[in-house]
Amino acid sequence: NAGVTQTPKFQVLKTGQSMTLQCAQDMNHNSMYWYRQDPGMGLRLIYYSASEGTTDKGEVPNGYNVSRLNKREFSLRLESAAPSQTSVYFCASSAYRGGSDTQYFGPGTRLTVL
């Protein structure tokens, strides 16, 4: 039982390049999330998927797209990377998008955009 896994762990991009961050969970969770973490700002929600087949914008969706490929996998795509997207990205999952449901986090992807 690996929990939530993310690839890659590190990535360096040049401005304008594109990339996809991959996330998978093996806990049979319905809901999945992408966050970015910046110093002093906590975690901010980029996109979420309440259930397979649905995706919705979070607090900071501009410059990103997502795909809920199946129940296990939720990917985040940067179409044209910008230096402002330099951050640490975390994927998370929970059984449901319920009030008391605990979210479980992956190890993160550290992205630098030059």
Next chain:
Amino acid sequence: AQSVAQPEDQVNVAEGNPLTVKCTYSVSGNPYLFWYVQYPNRGLQFLLKYITGDNLVKGSYGFEAEFNKSQTSFHLKKPSALVSDSALYFCAVRVDYGQNFVFGPGTRLSVLP
């Protein structure tokens, strides 16, 4: 709108002393409150949560938190700090089914030997 404040960027405590990491929240409705810990270069790990009932919640690694509705606070505590407790701690709140988490900015805890 929901919001979470962690008024201290940094907390320093000597090993063996009690520690407190503060969290206050602002919500409309009854809150669900969570604490997470992040060790260097790792993801967030769940520590404990308050749903309803007993105001004192016990969690992993000897941590506990006290929910105080009148003061809208959910402070994290541990009776005797360990050097290995040094990490970044996040408080989070959610209200109602179908809402997203709101995280505080984090508090860095340093336990000095």
